[in-house]
Amino acid sequence: MKKGIVVGLFLLFFVVGMFFFLSAVKAGTGPYIGLDYGAHSGLGSQDVRFTVAMMVRVVLGLLGTIALVIVLYAGFKWMTAGGNEENVKDAQKILMAAVIGLVIILTAYSITRFVTTRILEATKGGGFQYSDVE
Known part of the structure; x- marks a missing residue:
């Protein structure tokens, strides 16, 4: 019983924590996001x-x-x-x-x-x- 509560709290904090840190991860992408991403991805432009x-x-x-x-x-x-x-x-x-x-x-x-x-x-x-x- 106690083990299930600990696991449940851990999962709750983990899932809720992902939502708080998601914006921080996205903030590190720089201005090259959206429609211009392909131009700055470093991939070749050849056919x-x-x-x-x-x-x-x-x-x-x-x-x-x-x-x-x-x-x-x-x-x-x-x-x-x-x-x-x-x-x-x-x-x-x-x-x-x-x-x-x-x-x-x-x-x-x-x-x-x-x-x-x-x-x-x-x-x-x-x-x-x-x-x-x-």
Whole structure:
């Protein structure tokens, strides 16, 4: 019984206290509240299509870098195999997988470039160059 009263009083003070401190929290937001918030939020003003195209380019670039590291690892493993056939075959498998991965990455890049260019041309009215995406 006493425990329920203590918990009830605590919740009462907590809930009532939130209403008193809410205005203090709002007071710290400064003049950038309301309709002008988006201009001062620090978010980019670029079109979403360009942002998505940039994200795809960055991801594919990172995948290409990872594939290059795998190719270098396979080459290093092959060179340090010392004539051991098992290590050479292992390195060849890794190298083949890396080359297949590079082909997939380049194909994905080509398809993405084609699709984003066509979408941007269709929504912008033509004349779009893929190099416009920074």
